[in-house]
Amino acid sequence: MALVEAAADLMLEGGFEAVRHRAVAQRAGLPLASTTYYFESLDDLIARAVELSGSREMDAMRARIDEITQADRDAAAVVELIIELLVGPIEGAAREHLIARYECFIASARHPQLQEVQRRLRIQFDDALGEVLRRSGRQVRQEGLRRLICVVDGAVVGALSESDPDPEQLAREMLSEVIDVAAPPLPQEEPEP
Template sequence: MITATTPKGERRRQALVAAAAELLLEGGFEAVRHRSVATRADLPLASTTYYFESLEDLIARAVEFSGNVELDAMRRRVGEVSHRRRGAEATVDLVLDLLVGTDGHWHDDGARGQLIARYERSVASARHPELREVQLRLRAQLDELLADVLRRSDRLVRPEQLRRLVAVVDGAVVAALTEMEPEPRRMARGALLEVIDIVAPPTPQQVDRFRALD
């Protein structure tokens, strides 16, 4: 790759990344080709090889771009969350806002496509080493956001359990998508409600308050 050292070069590079990210969302990894990316970005075909070492390098940058867009939206959602005591249902709903999406947006085909694309990226990282580092960086940031939401809900954050929490949601969502369930969030909600008090139990102070109310 030749580094985009000029403002014009950097704009072109970012346009190619954004175009590749759009194609990933619309058609998966098979849709991202040198010609299709250049066409979408309205740039010469040669620009994809000028600014990127390989198609794999371009795809990795597009995956990171998409992941960061999603993380930015999650951060905005977390910023709206007040710090207060929350029961299991309210906590689960907040977690699902981050991992699956808010209630009522499944009528939007774009939201479903975005969720499918996220899982496609995760699976692809198992086969493509160049994506693995990207996914690990994105996952670390996601864990931080989940931990923040749990703390704001007076829940204990145990790093070893965050992976379990995400795995429960991922399994339910993938099953729902495979079965063409129109609302993956509903299936994920039921699964997470069964384990939320185990993987993210109330803080001792919160437990004491619950007992005082009995």
Template sequence: MITATTPKGERRRQALVAAAAELLLEGGFDAVRHRSVATRADLPLASTTYYFQSLEDLIARAVEFSGNAELDAMRRRVGEVTHRRRGAEATADLILDLLVGTDGNDEFARGQLLARYERSVASARHPELRDVQLRLRTQLEDLLADVLRRSDRVVRGEQLRRLVAVVDGAVVAALTEPEPQPRRTARGALLELIDVIAPATPQQTILHPHTSGNRVGTEH
């Protein structure tokens, strides 16, 4: 790859990455080819090999581009979450807002979910994608941990991965149904386990003055 050291070169490189990301979302990995990316970016065919070492390199950058865009949207959503004690349903809904979306049942939302899981599966075969996926997954887990803390729930690293696995499994299963409802399916699975995976933090207790020593009040 020749480094895009000029502003024009960097703009072209980013245009190719964005074009590849769009094609990934629309048609999966089979849709990303040198010619299709160059055509979508309205650039010469040779530009893909000029700015990227290989098609795999371009795809990895496109996956990172898409993943970062999703994470940015998730961060905005997390920023709106107030810190208060939440029950199982409210906590599960916040988690699903991040992992599935506010409406996982329309065509566009399904396309985004399919693209996300295709990226995960592909990363098992392609070393270029593996490192990207690991970085994206780490940032996702950090956001989930933040949501759980804001919901006054215990955060444990190994349980975060279990939480993601529960939702991922339910969503993938739902996407194969004739009338997929990934959010509803994932919500049912998550509600069964949320209080085990991320239990509410123990409430602090204090002894109120002027009461007998065996009467305990709860601090809210």
């Protein structure tokens, strides 16, 4: 729906503050009344926008994962894959998209409508990361997945809040320290004599 797409685009460009009835209707090219006709509240529209934004992100992530071949990878290569998927290059609009993602995480603590959306998206992110680890010859354990994601999330939020120009590098450094503990390589089979 055009209203949800408009709200998602506005949210990525300017955060939650940018998602207002008038701005959404104008971006969608629809009458102002359409935002209140189709949605119970602005929070309802925002929740749908968050879901659409997350689905777009997951589609892009899955497309990239489909390109990853099955191979044993060293820690540095696995870290690069994870950073690429969870953080991505942080230039221009991509930085704003990353900030919007983390704003959604924080907002879900105060907005019950976002909690369920974020929970579903988090499950999808966990599954995607698990697939990356499997294709990389790594052990996949739920607590390891959560640890890896929390390390990346913490590093990125910390860097963004300090106006660090390279949150990607901080996440890479932190992740490098825990990758072999959280997702150790699968044991190599010994060749038969």
